[in-house]
Amino acid sequence: MQQLLVDELTGDRVILAPARALRPDTFRVHADPLPNSVPTCPFCLGNERETPPEVARRGDGDPDTPGWTLRVVPNKYPLVGDGVPGSHEVVIFSPAHDADFGALSGFEAADVVLALRDRTHFHLDRGCVYTQAFINQGKAAGASIEHPHAQIVALDFVPPRAVVRLTRFSTAAFADDRRYRIDDEQGPVAVWCPPASPTPFTLRLAPVDGGSRFDLIDDDSARAVGVALRDALAAIRHTLGAVAYNVVIETAPRDHDREFRWWVDIVPRVTVAAGFEIGTGLTVNTVTPADAAEALRTAQ
Ligand SMILES: [Zn+2]
Helix, strand or coil, rough: CCEECCCCCCCCCCCCCCCCCCCCCHHCCCCCCCCCCCCCCCCCCCCCCCCCCCCCCCCCCCCCCCCEEEEEEEECCCCCCCCCCCCEEECCCCCCCCCCHCCCHHHHHHHHHHHHHHHHHHHHHCCCCEEEEEEEEEEHHCCCCCEEEECCCCCCCCCCCCCHHHHHHCCHHHHCCCCCCCCCCCCCCEEECCCCCCCCEEEEEECCCCCCCHHHHCCCCCCCHHHHHHHHHHHHHHEECCCCCEEEECCCCCCCCCCCCHHHHHHHHCCCCHHHHHCCCCCCCCCCCCHHHHHHCCCC
16 A cells, blocks of 8 residues: 655655565666776776875875775765865775775775765864765766765755755654665664655664764764765665665754754665656655565565
8 A cells, every 4th residue: 555654854755556476686786897997997906096186095195196995085076166165075985996995894884984974074073064075986876977975065055855854854854764665773873764764665773872963973873973974885786686776864964053963864766756756746666665674674
């Protein structure tokens, strides 16, 4: 039976219309493995001069030379700048063209989250009001460069979806959202399928004792989030194959002083927004969050 559900944290509405006996294999994506290195890729090892000069790096060597394990560079084609004040950066989280976040070491995964935290904090400290960090993995998720990377866009205003999240937030709704957990409930990070998941196999994760701003987390928390994100993406890959996905960090803006908890949304792109979705703003989800959580839990 279909149900119209509201995501209490985002206000988004979804029609949950479970298709009977739909197995996770239905959504499985097959993709040829990527090469380890591509001569024309600006993010590959040895091509450091193809990006604007780096603003941060981890690893050895001089700026804009090999030896790095992670680089942060300004986006060559920024979404914001002169016309819309702000900043747009790219976090290249591995020199390997075929890196898969779900297969990173714990240290590598932690470094990505530490870099996103540091650069987010940098921009808020420098006068930006809101910073959006995200990963677009795969063409269906909007990635224009195949080499895995994360992005940060800093803005001088709070965007409308963030305003809605901040206005709607309640601790009770946040606790209730976690009813379909896939983690063992002992660790420092909770991972769950939201009850009003917009699309099949959407995951959400957050530190158990998190605050309102992602950029203010300590090193231990950042490392725990990195490992939990890595494990969540590995579970998605195990369940759905090489599916495209978005990872989106939902955090409070610089000057927010009301109750809020930051979290991460992971949205596998197994469906396409079509006519009904464009016309209505509703999404349609054919897999119940309970079933998705069960499949992802057993994939770990
Ligand atoms: Zn590459």
